[in-house]
Amino acid sequence: MPKLIVEKSPPLKGTVRISGAKNSALPIMAATLLSTDTCELKEVPNLRDVNVMTEVLRSLGAEVEKKNKESYDINSANINNVEAPYELMNKMRASFLVMGPLLARLGKARISMPGGCAIGTRPIDLHLKGFKALGAEIEVGHGYVEAKVDQLKGNRIYLDFPSVGATENIMMAASMAEGETILENVAQEPEIVDLANFLNKMGADIKGAGTNTMRINGVEKLSSCEHTIIPDRIEAGTYMTAAAMTGGDITIENVEIDHVKSIISKLKEAGIKFEEVANNSLRVIGPEVIKAVDVKTLPYPGFPTDMQSQVMALMSMAEGTSVIIETIFENRFMHVNELRRMGADIKIDGRSAIVTGTNNLMGAPVKATDLRAGAALILTGLISDDITEVNQIHHIDRGYSDIEEKLTKLGAKIRRVED
Numbered sequence: 001m002p003k004l005i006v007e008k009s010p011p012l013k014g015t016v017r018i019s020g021a022k023n024s025a026l027p028i029m030a031a032t033l034l035s036t037d038t039c040e041l042k043e044v045p046n047l048r049d050v051n052v053m054t055e056v057l058r059s060l061g062a063e064v065e066k067k068n069k070e071s072y073d074i075n076s077a078n079i080n081n082v083e084a085p086y087e088l089m090n091k092m093r094a095s096f097l098v099m100g101p102l103l104a105r106l107g108k109a110r111i112s113m114p115g116g117c118a119i120g121t122r123p124i125d126l127h128l129k130g131f132k133a134l135g136a137e138i139e140v141g142h143g144y145v146e147a148k149v150d151q152l153k154g155n156r157i158y159l160d161f162p163s164v165g166a167t168e169n170i171m172m173a174a175s176m177a178e179g180e181t182i183l184e185n186v187a188q189e190p191e192i193v194d195l196a197n198f199l200n201k202m203g204a205d206i207k208g209a210g211t212n213t214m215r216i217n218g219v220e221k222l223s224s225c226e227h228t229i230i231p232d233r234i235e236a237g238t239y240m241t242a243a244a245m246t247g248g249d250i251t252i253e254n255v256e257i258d259h260v261k262s263i264i265s266k267l268k269e270a271g272i273k274f275e276e277v278a279n280n281s282l283r284v285i286g287p288e289v290i291k292a293v294d295v296k297t298l299p300y301p302g303f304p305t306d307m308q309s310q311v312m313a314l315m316s317m318a319e320g321t322s323v324i325i326e327t328i329f330e331n332r333f334m335h336v337n338e339l340r341r342m343g344a345d346i347k348i349d350g351r352s353a354i355v356t357g358t359n360n361l362m363g364a365p366v367k368a369t370d371l372r373a374g375a376a377l378i379l380t381g382l383i384s385d386d387i388t389e390v391n392q393i394h395h396i397d398r399g400y401s402d403i404e405e406k407l408t409k410l411g412a413k414i415r416r417v418e419d
C-alpha cells in the first residue's frame with residue numbers, strides 16, 4: 001500500500017495553483033446524465049473520486065472521454081442502464097447523486113444505498129423525501145433504493161436541514177419535472193451555485209441558487225454546454241493552513257476569495273496575514289506565533305466542516321487553548337486519536353474538541369481515517385520532529401490533486417512510497 005513520508009519542512013515559499021472543486025465536479029458530472037448532447041467540462045480535478053464518477057457514468061451507458069488531465073467530454077444521449085451497483089456505490093458516497101438525474105431522464109433508478117462512513121451515519125432521508133414530493137414511488141430493500149415515476153411533477157419542498165447532496169439531487173430531478181418546484185431551506189454552498197449555473201447553461205430554469213430558497217421551472221429537454229468547474233475552496237484552505245503552520249509565505253492562485261471568507265476570517269483571528277495580490281490570487285503569510293481561536297463548523301457561509309481537521313492541526317501548535325465544535329457530522333473526530341499519537345493535546349467532549357497547543361509535536365506512523373483527516377496529518381507532519389508516515393492515503397487521493405507535487409514545489413519534504 002502506498003504511503004506518504006513527511007518530514008519537518010522549512011517555511012513554505014512559492015506559488016500553488018488550486019484545482020477545480022471535487023464537490024462541484026462530482027454533482028456536475030452526475031448532471032450530465034440529464035443532457036441528450038455533449039457536455040464539455042474544464043478544470044475537472046485529477047482525483048480518485050472523479051475516476052469513480054467516470055466509472056459510474058460509463059456503467060449507465062454514458063460516453064466519457066478524458067481529453068487531457070483536466071478536461072472531459074461527456075455524452076449521455078444513449079444512457080440505457082438505471083442501476084448503480086454496490087461495487088461502485090461502495091467506492092464513493094457521491095455516486096448517489098445519479099439518482100435524481102436518472103429519475104428525471106429515464107423515470108427509473110435502482111441505486112445501492114450509501115452506507116455511513118468514518119465521519120457519520122450520513123442518511124439519505126432528505127433526498128428521498130424530495131423525490132417522493134416530486135411524485136416518485138420509492139422502495140428501499142436489500143440494500144438498494146428503487147424509484148420510479150411516469151413524470152416528475154413540481155412541488156413545494158422544505159428540507160429539514162440544508163443538506164448539500166439532497167439539495168443537488170432534488171434540484172437535478174426538478175429541473176426536468178413538469179411545472180414549478182419551490183425548494184426551501186436549501187444548502188447555499190458555492191458548489192450549489194456552480195451546479196445551478198451548469199444546469200442553466202444546459203437550458204434549465206433555476207433561480208435563487210446561493211440563497212435559502214430556489215425556484216425551478218421544469219423543462220422538457222437539456223442540451224449541450226461548456227463549463228469550467230469553480231476552484232476548490234477546501235484545497236485552498238488546506239494550503240493556507242500549510243503556510244500558516246510552517247510560518248511560510250505563499251501565493252495561492254485560482255482561489256475564489258468570496259468562497260473562503262469564513263476560513264480567512266478565522267485564520268486572520270489566529271494571526272495569519274493575507275494580501276489579495278491579483279484577481280483570484282492570495283498571498284498568505286504565516287506568523288511566528290499562532291493564536292488559539294475557537295471554531296464552530298456550520299453550513300455555508302459558516303466555517304466548513306471539511307476544514308475542521310486542518311484547523312485542529314493548526315490549533316495543536318497554537319499558543320493557548322481552543323474549542324472546536326463540529327455541528328455537521330456526528331462522528332468527525334476520528335483524526336483526534338492520530339493527532340494525539342503525534343503529541344497533540346486534545347480532549348473530546350461530545351461534539352467539542354478542546355485543543356491545547358504544544359510545541360512538542362513529533363512524527364509518528366499514523367493513518368488517514370478520512371480525506372480531511374489525512375490532510376491534517378500531513379500538515380502536522382510538516383512541523384513535527386522526525387518522520388511522519390501517513391498510511392491509508394487512498395482517502396487523501398479522493399480529494400487532493402497532486403498533493404505531494406504541489407507541496408514539494410513549495411519546499412515541503414514529502415514523498416510517496418510503495419510499501
Ligand SMILES: CC(=O)N[C@H]1[C@@H](OP(=O)(O)OP(=O)(O)OC[C@H]2O[C@@H](n3ccc(=O)[nH]c3=O)[C@H](O)[C@@H]2O)O[C@H](CO)[C@@H](O)[C@@H]1O
Nearest residue numbers: 023094122123124125126127163164165166305306328329
Ligand atoms: C460530495 C460532496 O459534496 N460532499 C460534501 C457534502 O456532503 P453531503 O452532501 O453528504 O453532506 P450533507 O450536507 O448532505 O450532510 C450534512 C448533514 O446532514 C445529514 N443528512 C444529509 C442528507 C440526508 O438525507 N439526511 C441527513 O440527515 C448528514 O448526515 C450530515 O449530518 O456536504 C458536506 C457538508 O458540507 C461536506 O462535508 C462534503 O464534503
Ligand SMILES: C=C(OP(=O)(O)O)C(=O)O
Nearest residue numbers: 093094119306371372399
Ligand atoms: C466529506 C467529504 O467528502 P464526501 O462527502 O465525498 O465524503 C470531504 O470532502 O471532506
